[in-house]
Amino acid sequence: MYVSGVRGSSGAGHRGVVVCALVVLAAAAGCAPGRTACVNSGFPSLVLPAQAPVAVAQAKPPKVPIAGCPKIFSRLDWNATAPDTRRINPMGKITRITIHHAGMGVEEESSIEAVKAELRTIQRSHKGFRHWADIGYHYIIDANGRVWEGRPIKYQGAHAGNSTVNKGNVGIVVMGNFNLQRPTTIQMASLRRLVGYLMQKYRIPVSKVYTHREISARNGLHATECPGKYLQEKVNAMRTRLADAGKPGK
Ligand SMILES: [Zn+2]
Incomplete structure:
Protein backbone atom coordinates (compact mmCIF):
# COMPACT_ATOMS: atom_id res chain seq x y z
CA MET A 1 0.00 0.00 0.00
CA TYR A 2 1.05 3.54 -0.33
CA VAL A 3 2.37 4.76 2.93
CA SER A 4 1.84 8.18 4.33
CA GLY A 5 4.94 9.43 5.93
CA VAL A 6 7.47 11.93 6.88
CA ARG A 7 9.49 13.68 4.30
CA GLY A 8 12.42 11.84 2.97
CA SER A 9 12.96 8.15 2.94
CA SER A 10 11.15 7.08 6.07
CA GLY A 11 7.67 5.91 5.36
CA ALA A 12 4.90 6.46 7.81
CA GLY A 13 2.04 4.11 8.32
CA HIS A 14 -0.96 3.56 6.17
CA ARG A 15 -4.07 5.49 6.74
CA GLY A 16 -7.10 3.33 7.30
CA VAL A 17 -7.12 0.74 4.60
CA VAL A 18 -3.61 0.95 3.48
CA VAL A 19 -2.33 0.93 0.00
CA CYS A 20 1.11 -0.36 -0.61
CA ALA A 21 3.30 0.70 -3.47
CA LEU A 22 6.41 -0.31 -5.36
CA VAL A 23 9.93 -1.50 -5.13
CA VAL A 24 13.51 -1.13 -6.44
CA LEU A 25 16.49 -3.39 -6.65
CA ALA A 26 19.82 -2.21 -5.56
CA ALA A 27 22.60 -1.75 -7.90
CA ALA A 28 24.76 -2.48 -4.89
CA ALA A 29 23.23 -5.89 -4.52
CA GLY A 30 24.77 -8.85 -6.22
CA CYS A 31 21.66 -9.53 -8.22
CA ALA A 32 22.09 -6.92 -10.86
CA PRO A 33 18.80 -5.52 -12.10
CA GLY A 34 18.20 -5.71 -15.75
CA ARG A 35 17.92 -8.23 -18.46
CA THR A 36 21.26 -9.86 -17.98
CA ALA A 37 21.90 -12.94 -15.92
CA CYS A 38 22.00 -12.47 -12.17
CA VAL A 39 25.47 -12.49 -10.79
CA ASN A 40 26.96 -12.34 -7.36
CA SER A 41 30.51 -11.88 -6.25
CA GLY A 42 30.11 -12.25 -2.53
CA PHE A 43 27.90 -15.17 -1.61
CA PRO A 44 30.13 -17.49 0.42
CA SER A 45 28.57 -20.83 -0.47
CA LEU A 46 28.84 -20.11 -4.15
CA VAL A 47 32.42 -18.94 -4.35
CA LEU A 48 34.46 -20.89 -6.85
CA PRO A 49 36.69 -23.58 -5.35
CA ALA A 50 40.25 -22.55 -4.63
CA GLN A 51 41.67 -24.92 -7.23
CA ALA A 52 39.75 -23.24 -10.01
CA PRO A 53 42.18 -21.68 -12.49
CA VAL A 54 42.60 -17.98 -11.97
CA ALA A 55 44.08 -15.64 -14.50
CA VAL A 56 47.06 -13.84 -12.98
CA ALA A 57 46.21 -10.52 -14.53
CA GLN A 58 42.52 -10.69 -13.69
CA ALA A 59 41.37 -7.40 -12.18
CA LYS A 60 38.15 -8.68 -10.63
CA PRO A 61 37.12 -12.01 -9.17
CA PRO A 62 34.92 -14.16 -11.40
CA LYS A 63 31.21 -13.69 -10.90
CA VAL A 64 29.22 -16.77 -10.06
CA PRO A 65 25.52 -17.10 -10.87
CA ILE A 66 23.17 -17.42 -7.93
CA ALA A 67 20.58 -20.10 -8.38
CA GLY A 68 17.05 -18.84 -8.19
CA CYS A 69 17.75 -15.19 -8.82
CA PRO A 70 14.65 -13.87 -10.55
CA LYS A 71 14.80 -11.71 -13.61
CA ILE A 72 14.45 -8.14 -12.46
CA PHE A 73 13.57 -5.25 -14.73
CA SER A 74 15.73 -2.28 -13.82
CA ARG A 75 14.89 1.33 -13.18
CA LEU A 76 16.26 2.10 -16.59
CA ASP A 77 13.64 -0.20 -18.07
CA TRP A 78 10.82 1.93 -16.72
CA ASN A 79 12.61 5.28 -17.08
CA ALA A 80 12.66 6.03 -13.38
CA THR A 81 13.81 9.46 -12.33
CA ALA A 82 16.80 9.66 -9.99
CA PRO A 83 16.28 9.50 -6.23
CA ASP A 84 16.78 12.67 -4.23
CA THR A 85 19.94 11.64 -2.45
CA ARG A 86 19.91 14.77 -0.27
CA ARG A 87 17.18 13.26 1.86
CA ILE A 88 17.52 9.55 1.70
CA ASN A 89 19.00 7.24 4.31
CA PRO A 90 21.40 4.37 3.70
CA MET A 91 19.81 0.95 4.05
CA GLY A 92 22.27 -0.39 6.60
CA LYS A 93 22.59 -4.11 7.17
CA ILE A 94 19.68 -5.94 5.58
CA THR A 95 17.95 -8.11 8.16
CA ARG A 96 14.28 -8.40 7.20
CA ILE A 97 11.67 -8.27 4.47
CA THR A 98 8.19 -6.75 4.47
CA ILE A 99 5.50 -7.66 1.94
CA HIS A 100 2.74 -5.25 0.90
CA HIS A 101 -0.07 -5.02 -1.58
CA ALA A 102 -0.72 -1.94 -3.68
CA GLY A 103 -4.18 -1.81 -2.15
CA MET A 104 -5.77 0.37 -4.78
CA GLY A 105 -8.10 -1.06 -7.39
CA VAL A 106 -8.18 -4.55 -8.79
CA GLU A 107 -5.15 -5.12 -11.02
CA GLU A 108 -5.44 -7.15 -14.18
CA GLU A 109 -2.62 -8.58 -16.23
CA SER A 110 -1.38 -5.91 -18.62
CA SER A 111 1.27 -5.07 -21.16
CA ILE A 112 4.79 -4.32 -20.15
CA GLU A 113 4.42 -0.76 -21.42
CA ALA A 114 1.34 -0.23 -19.28
CA VAL A 115 3.21 -1.43 -16.22
CA LYS A 116 6.12 0.91 -16.95
CA ALA A 117 3.71 3.83 -17.10
CA GLU A 118 2.11 2.72 -13.85
CA LEU A 119 5.49 2.60 -12.14
CA ARG A 120 6.28 6.11 -13.31
CA THR A 121 2.93 7.28 -11.94
CA ILE A 122 3.63 5.71 -8.56
CA GLN A 123 7.08 7.23 -8.42
CA ARG A 124 5.69 10.66 -9.26
CA SER A 125 3.12 10.24 -6.51
CA HIS A 126 5.65 9.19 -3.92
CA LYS A 127 8.09 11.94 -4.80
CA GLY A 128 5.69 14.73 -5.62
CA PHE A 129 2.69 14.09 -3.38
CA ARG A 130 4.27 12.29 -0.45
CA HIS A 131 7.56 14.18 -0.74
CA TRP A 132 9.63 11.05 -0.48
CA ALA A 133 13.08 10.81 -1.99
CA ASP A 134 12.01 8.09 -4.41
CA ILE A 135 9.45 5.39 -4.95
CA GLY A 136 8.89 3.78 -1.56
CA TYR A 137 9.47 0.09 -2.26
CA HIS A 138 12.54 -1.81 -3.31
CA TYR A 139 10.74 -4.34 -5.51
CA ILE A 140 7.42 -4.45 -7.32
CA ILE A 141 5.71 -7.56 -8.64
CA ASP A 142 3.09 -6.86 -11.27
CA ALA A 143 0.00 -8.91 -12.11
CA ASN A 144 1.94 -10.82 -14.76
CA GLY A 145 4.54 -11.82 -12.19
CA ARG A 146 7.25 -9.53 -13.55
CA VAL A 147 9.68 -8.25 -10.92
CA TRP A 148 10.72 -4.61 -11.11
CA GLU A 149 13.42 -2.64 -9.40
CA GLY A 150 12.08 0.18 -7.27
CA ARG A 151 14.19 2.14 -4.82
CA PRO A 152 17.82 1.02 -4.98
CA ILE A 153 18.42 -1.44 -2.16
CA LYS A 154 21.36 0.55 -0.88
CA TYR A 155 18.79 3.09 0.33
CA GLN A 156 16.28 2.68 3.11
CA GLY A 157 12.76 2.31 1.78
CA ALA A 158 9.55 4.14 2.73
CA HIS A 159 6.98 1.44 3.31
CA ALA A 160 6.81 0.02 6.81
CA GLY A 161 5.81 2.94 9.00
CA ASN A 162 8.80 4.94 10.12
CA GLN A 200 19.70 -16.56 0.67
CA LYS A 201 21.64 -13.48 -0.33
CA TYR A 202 21.26 -11.58 2.94
CA ARG A 203 20.90 -14.60 5.24
CA ILE A 204 17.48 -13.56 6.43
CA PRO A 205 15.59 -16.21 8.43
CA VAL A 206 12.00 -16.92 7.46
CA SER A 207 11.00 -15.60 10.90
CA LYS A 208 11.98 -12.15 9.63
CA VAL A 209 9.82 -12.25 6.52
CA TYR A 210 6.84 -10.13 7.52
CA THR A 211 3.70 -8.76 6.01
CA HIS A 212 2.92 -5.12 6.62
CA ARG A 213 0.20 -5.83 9.14
CA GLU A 214 2.55 -8.08 11.08
CA ILE A 215 5.43 -5.65 11.30
CA SER A 216 3.05 -2.83 12.22
CA ALA A 217 1.63 -4.87 15.09
CA ARG A 218 5.07 -5.96 16.16
CA ASN A 219 6.23 -2.37 16.44
CA GLY A 220 3.10 -0.89 17.94
CA LEU A 221 2.23 1.08 14.82
CA HIS A 222 -1.28 1.68 13.57
CA ALA A 223 -3.20 -1.33 12.30
CA THR A 224 -3.38 -1.93 8.58
CA GLU A 225 -5.11 -4.46 6.37
CA CYS A 226 -2.09 -4.58 4.09
CA PRO A 227 -1.36 -6.91 2.30
CA GLY A 228 -5.02 -7.91 2.16
CA LYS A 229 -6.57 -11.13 3.45
CA TYR A 230 -5.90 -13.23 0.36
CA LEU A 231 -2.23 -12.34 0.08
CA GLN A 232 -1.79 -12.76 3.84
CA GLU A 233 -3.06 -16.35 3.52
CA LYS A 234 -0.68 -17.01 0.65
CA VAL A 235 2.28 -15.54 2.51
CA ASN A 236 1.51 -17.76 5.49
CA ALA A 237 1.70 -20.82 3.24
CA MET A 238 4.75 -19.50 1.41
CA ARG A 239 6.69 -19.09 4.63
CA THR A 240 5.94 -22.67 5.61
CA ARG A 241 7.39 -23.82 2.32
CA LEU A 242 10.43 -21.58 2.65
CA ALA A 243 11.04 -22.81 6.18
CA ASP A 244 10.71 -26.44 5.09
CA ALA A 245 13.13 -25.84 2.25
CA GLY A 246 15.78 -24.81 4.74
CA LYS A 247 15.54 -27.98 6.81
CA PRO A 248 18.09 -30.78 6.43
CA GLY A 249 17.09 -33.44 3.97
CA LYS A 250 14.76 -31.18 2.05
ZN1 LIG B 1 1.67 -1.97 3.14
Missing part, protein backbone atom coordinates in the same frame (compact mmCIF):
# COMPACT_ATOMS: atom_id res chain seq x y z
CA SER A 163 12.53 5.22 9.70
CA THR A 164 13.28 2.79 12.51
CA VAL A 165 11.11 0.07 11.01
CA ASN A 166 12.32 0.74 7.48
CA LYS A 167 15.95 0.35 8.45
CA GLY A 168 17.47 -2.77 6.93
CA ASN A 169 14.01 -3.75 5.73
CA VAL A 170 13.44 -4.75 2.10
CA GLY A 171 10.04 -3.57 0.90
CA ILE A 172 8.25 -5.71 -1.68
CA VAL A 173 4.88 -4.72 -3.07
CA VAL A 174 2.61 -7.05 -5.00
CA MET A 175 0.35 -5.15 -7.37
CA GLY A 176 -3.34 -5.60 -6.72
CA ASN A 177 -5.83 -5.28 -3.90
CA PHE A 178 -5.88 -8.59 -2.11
CA ASN A 179 -8.95 -7.86 -0.11
CA LEU A 180 -10.76 -7.79 -3.46
CA GLN A 181 -8.85 -10.28 -5.58
CA ARG A 182 -6.57 -13.25 -5.14
CA PRO A 183 -2.93 -13.06 -6.16
CA THR A 184 -2.24 -14.92 -9.36
CA THR A 185 -0.26 -18.14 -9.42
CA ILE A 186 2.50 -16.45 -11.36
CA GLN A 187 2.64 -13.55 -8.90
CA MET A 188 3.08 -15.94 -6.01
CA ALA A 189 5.74 -17.88 -7.89
CA SER A 190 7.66 -14.65 -8.46
CA LEU A 191 7.21 -13.54 -4.86
CA ARG A 192 8.42 -16.87 -3.54
CA ARG A 193 11.43 -16.81 -5.81
CA LEU A 194 12.33 -13.22 -4.95
CA VAL A 195 11.91 -13.73 -1.21
CA GLY A 196 13.88 -16.97 -1.34
CA TYR A 197 16.64 -15.24 -3.24
CA LEU A 198 16.78 -12.34 -0.78
CA MET A 199 16.78 -14.71 2.20
Whole structure:
Protein backbone atom coordinates (compact mmCIF):
# COMPACT_ATOMS: atom_id res chain seq x y z
CA MET A 1 0.00 0.00 0.00
CA TYR A 2 1.05 3.54 -0.33
CA VAL A 3 2.37 4.76 2.93
CA SER A 4 1.84 8.18 4.33
CA GLY A 5 4.94 9.43 5.93
CA VAL A 6 7.47 11.93 6.88
CA ARG A 7 9.49 13.68 4.30
CA GLY A 8 12.42 11.84 2.97
CA SER A 9 12.96 8.15 2.94
CA SER A 10 11.15 7.08 6.07
CA GLY A 11 7.67 5.91 5.36
CA ALA A 12 4.90 6.46 7.81
CA GLY A 13 2.04 4.11 8.32
CA HIS A 14 -0.96 3.56 6.17
CA ARG A 15 -4.07 5.49 6.74
CA GLY A 16 -7.10 3.33 7.30
CA VAL A 17 -7.12 0.74 4.60
CA VAL A 18 -3.61 0.95 3.48
CA VAL A 19 -2.33 0.93 0.00
CA CYS A 20 1.11 -0.36 -0.61
CA ALA A 21 3.30 0.70 -3.47
CA LEU A 22 6.41 -0.31 -5.36
CA VAL A 23 9.93 -1.50 -5.13
CA VAL A 24 13.51 -1.13 -6.44
CA LEU A 25 16.49 -3.39 -6.65
CA ALA A 26 19.82 -2.21 -5.56
CA ALA A 27 22.60 -1.75 -7.90
CA ALA A 28 24.76 -2.48 -4.89
CA ALA A 29 23.23 -5.89 -4.52
CA GLY A 30 24.77 -8.85 -6.22
CA CYS A 31 21.66 -9.53 -8.22
CA ALA A 32 22.09 -6.92 -10.86
CA PRO A 33 18.80 -5.52 -12.10
CA GLY A 34 18.20 -5.71 -15.75
CA ARG A 35 17.92 -8.23 -18.46
CA THR A 36 21.26 -9.86 -17.98
CA ALA A 37 21.90 -12.94 -15.92
CA CYS A 38 22.00 -12.47 -12.17
CA VAL A 39 25.47 -12.49 -10.79
CA ASN A 40 26.96 -12.34 -7.36
CA SER A 41 30.51 -11.88 -6.25
CA GLY A 42 30.11 -12.25 -2.53
CA PHE A 43 27.90 -15.17 -1.61
CA PRO A 44 30.13 -17.49 0.42
CA SER A 45 28.57 -20.83 -0.47
CA LEU A 46 28.84 -20.11 -4.15
CA VAL A 47 32.42 -18.94 -4.35
CA LEU A 48 34.46 -20.89 -6.85
CA PRO A 49 36.69 -23.58 -5.35
CA ALA A 50 40.25 -22.55 -4.63
CA GLN A 51 41.67 -24.92 -7.23
CA ALA A 52 39.75 -23.24 -10.01
CA PRO A 53 42.18 -21.68 -12.49
CA VAL A 54 42.60 -17.98 -11.97
CA ALA A 55 44.08 -15.64 -14.50
CA VAL A 56 47.06 -13.84 -12.98
CA ALA A 57 46.21 -10.52 -14.53
CA GLN A 58 42.52 -10.69 -13.69
CA ALA A 59 41.37 -7.40 -12.18
CA LYS A 60 38.15 -8.68 -10.63
CA PRO A 61 37.12 -12.01 -9.17
CA PRO A 62 34.92 -14.16 -11.40
CA LYS A 63 31.21 -13.69 -10.90
CA VAL A 64 29.22 -16.77 -10.06
CA PRO A 65 25.52 -17.10 -10.87
CA ILE A 66 23.17 -17.42 -7.93
CA ALA A 67 20.58 -20.10 -8.38
CA GLY A 68 17.05 -18.84 -8.19
CA CYS A 69 17.75 -15.19 -8.82
CA PRO A 70 14.65 -13.87 -10.55
CA LYS A 71 14.80 -11.71 -13.61
CA ILE A 72 14.45 -8.14 -12.46
CA PHE A 73 13.57 -5.25 -14.73
CA SER A 74 15.73 -2.28 -13.82
CA ARG A 75 14.89 1.33 -13.18
CA LEU A 76 16.26 2.10 -16.59
CA ASP A 77 13.64 -0.20 -18.07
CA TRP A 78 10.82 1.93 -16.72
CA ASN A 79 12.61 5.28 -17.08
CA ALA A 80 12.66 6.03 -13.38
CA THR A 81 13.81 9.46 -12.33
CA ALA A 82 16.80 9.66 -9.99
CA PRO A 83 16.28 9.50 -6.23
CA ASP A 84 16.78 12.67 -4.23
CA THR A 85 19.94 11.64 -2.45
CA ARG A 86 19.91 14.77 -0.27
CA ARG A 87 17.18 13.26 1.86
CA ILE A 88 17.52 9.55 1.70
CA ASN A 89 19.00 7.24 4.31
CA PRO A 90 21.40 4.37 3.70
CA MET A 91 19.81 0.95 4.05
CA GLY A 92 22.27 -0.39 6.60
CA LYS A 93 22.59 -4.11 7.17
CA ILE A 94 19.68 -5.94 5.58
CA THR A 95 17.95 -8.11 8.16
CA ARG A 96 14.28 -8.40 7.20
CA ILE A 97 11.67 -8.27 4.47
CA THR A 98 8.19 -6.75 4.47
CA ILE A 99 5.50 -7.66 1.94
CA HIS A 100 2.74 -5.25 0.90
CA HIS A 101 -0.07 -5.02 -1.58
CA ALA A 102 -0.72 -1.94 -3.68
CA GLY A 103 -4.18 -1.81 -2.15
CA MET A 104 -5.77 0.37 -4.78
CA GLY A 105 -8.10 -1.06 -7.39
CA VAL A 106 -8.18 -4.55 -8.79
CA GLU A 107 -5.15 -5.12 -11.02
CA GLU A 108 -5.44 -7.15 -14.18
CA GLU A 109 -2.62 -8.58 -16.23
CA SER A 110 -1.38 -5.91 -18.62
CA SER A 111 1.27 -5.07 -21.16
CA ILE A 112 4.79 -4.32 -20.15
CA GLU A 113 4.42 -0.76 -21.42
CA ALA A 114 1.34 -0.23 -19.28
CA VAL A 115 3.21 -1.43 -16.22
CA LYS A 116 6.12 0.91 -16.95
CA ALA A 117 3.71 3.83 -17.10
CA GLU A 118 2.11 2.72 -13.85
CA LEU A 119 5.49 2.60 -12.14
CA ARG A 120 6.28 6.11 -13.31
CA THR A 121 2.93 7.28 -11.94
CA ILE A 122 3.63 5.71 -8.56
CA GLN A 123 7.08 7.23 -8.42
CA ARG A 124 5.69 10.66 -9.26
CA SER A 125 3.12 10.24 -6.51
CA HIS A 126 5.65 9.19 -3.92
CA LYS A 127 8.09 11.94 -4.80
CA GLY A 128 5.69 14.73 -5.62
CA PHE A 129 2.69 14.09 -3.38
CA ARG A 130 4.27 12.29 -0.45
CA HIS A 131 7.56 14.18 -0.74
CA TRP A 132 9.63 11.05 -0.48
CA ALA A 133 13.08 10.81 -1.99
CA ASP A 134 12.01 8.09 -4.41
CA ILE A 135 9.45 5.39 -4.95
CA GLY A 136 8.89 3.78 -1.56
CA TYR A 137 9.47 0.09 -2.26
CA HIS A 138 12.54 -1.81 -3.31
CA TYR A 139 10.74 -4.34 -5.51
CA ILE A 140 7.42 -4.45 -7.32
CA ILE A 141 5.71 -7.56 -8.64
CA ASP A 142 3.09 -6.86 -11.27
CA ALA A 143 0.00 -8.91 -12.11
CA ASN A 144 1.94 -10.82 -14.76
CA GLY A 145 4.54 -11.82 -12.19
CA ARG A 146 7.25 -9.53 -13.55
CA VAL A 147 9.68 -8.25 -10.92
CA TRP A 148 10.72 -4.61 -11.11
CA GLU A 149 13.42 -2.64 -9.40
CA GLY A 150 12.08 0.18 -7.27
CA ARG A 151 14.19 2.14 -4.82
CA PRO A 152 17.82 1.02 -4.98
CA ILE A 153 18.42 -1.44 -2.16
CA LYS A 154 21.36 0.55 -0.88
CA TYR A 155 18.79 3.09 0.33
CA GLN A 156 16.28 2.68 3.11
CA GLY A 157 12.76 2.31 1.78
CA ALA A 158 9.55 4.14 2.73
CA HIS A 159 6.98 1.44 3.31
CA ALA A 160 6.81 0.02 6.81
CA GLY A 161 5.81 2.94 9.00
CA ASN A 162 8.80 4.94 10.12
CA SER A 163 12.53 5.22 9.70
CA THR A 164 13.28 2.79 12.51
CA VAL A 165 11.11 0.07 11.01
CA ASN A 166 12.32 0.74 7.48
CA LYS A 167 15.95 0.35 8.45
CA GLY A 168 17.47 -2.77 6.93
CA ASN A 169 14.01 -3.75 5.73
CA VAL A 170 13.44 -4.75 2.10
CA GLY A 171 10.04 -3.57 0.90
CA ILE A 172 8.25 -5.71 -1.68
CA VAL A 173 4.88 -4.72 -3.07
CA VAL A 174 2.61 -7.05 -5.00
CA MET A 175 0.35 -5.15 -7.37
CA GLY A 176 -3.34 -5.60 -6.72
CA ASN A 177 -5.83 -5.28 -3.90
CA PHE A 178 -5.88 -8.59 -2.11
CA ASN A 179 -8.95 -7.86 -0.11
CA LEU A 180 -10.76 -7.79 -3.46
CA GLN A 181 -8.85 -10.28 -5.58
CA ARG A 182 -6.57 -13.25 -5.14
CA PRO A 183 -2.93 -13.06 -6.16
CA THR A 184 -2.24 -14.92 -9.36
CA THR A 185 -0.26 -18.14 -9.42
CA ILE A 186 2.50 -16.45 -11.36
CA GLN A 187 2.64 -13.55 -8.90
CA MET A 188 3.08 -15.94 -6.01
CA ALA A 189 5.74 -17.88 -7.89
CA SER A 190 7.66 -14.65 -8.46
CA LEU A 191 7.21 -13.54 -4.86
CA ARG A 192 8.42 -16.87 -3.54
CA ARG A 193 11.43 -16.81 -5.81
CA LEU A 194 12.33 -13.22 -4.95
CA VAL A 195 11.91 -13.73 -1.21
CA GLY A 196 13.88 -16.97 -1.34
CA TYR A 197 16.64 -15.24 -3.24
CA LEU A 198 16.78 -12.34 -0.78
CA MET A 199 16.78 -14.71 2.20
CA GLN A 200 19.70 -16.56 0.67
CA LYS A 201 21.64 -13.48 -0.33
CA TYR A 202 21.26 -11.58 2.94
CA ARG A 203 20.90 -14.60 5.24
CA ILE A 204 17.48 -13.56 6.43
CA PRO A 205 15.59 -16.21 8.43
CA VAL A 206 12.00 -16.92 7.46
CA SER A 207 11.00 -15.60 10.90
CA LYS A 208 11.98 -12.15 9.63
CA VAL A 209 9.82 -12.25 6.52
CA TYR A 210 6.84 -10.13 7.52
CA THR A 211 3.70 -8.76 6.01
CA HIS A 212 2.92 -5.12 6.62
CA ARG A 213 0.20 -5.83 9.14
CA GLU A 214 2.55 -8.08 11.08
CA ILE A 215 5.43 -5.65 11.30
CA SER A 216 3.05 -2.83 12.22
CA ALA A 217 1.63 -4.87 15.09
CA ARG A 218 5.07 -5.96 16.16
CA ASN A 219 6.23 -2.37 16.44
CA GLY A 220 3.10 -0.89 17.94
CA LEU A 221 2.23 1.08 14.82
CA HIS A 222 -1.28 1.68 13.57
CA ALA A 223 -3.20 -1.33 12.30
CA THR A 224 -3.38 -1.93 8.58
CA GLU A 225 -5.11 -4.46 6.37
CA CYS A 226 -2.09 -4.58 4.09
CA PRO A 227 -1.36 -6.91 2.30
CA GLY A 228 -5.02 -7.91 2.16
CA LYS A 229 -6.57 -11.13 3.45
CA TYR A 230 -5.90 -13.23 0.36
CA LEU A 231 -2.23 -12.34 0.08
CA GLN A 232 -1.79 -12.76 3.84
CA GLU A 233 -3.06 -16.35 3.52
CA LYS A 234 -0.68 -17.01 0.65
CA VAL A 235 2.28 -15.54 2.51
CA ASN A 236 1.51 -17.76 5.49
CA ALA A 237 1.70 -20.82 3.24
CA MET A 238 4.75 -19.50 1.41
CA ARG A 239 6.69 -19.09 4.63
CA THR A 240 5.94 -22.67 5.61
CA ARG A 241 7.39 -23.82 2.32
CA LEU A 242 10.43 -21.58 2.65
CA ALA A 243 11.04 -22.81 6.18
CA ASP A 244 10.71 -26.44 5.09
CA ALA A 245 13.13 -25.84 2.25
CA GLY A 246 15.78 -24.81 4.74
CA LYS A 247 15.54 -27.98 6.81
CA PRO A 248 18.09 -30.78 6.43
CA GLY A 249 17.09 -33.44 3.97
CA LYS A 250 14.76 -31.18 2.05
ZN1 LIG B 1 1.67 -1.97 3.14
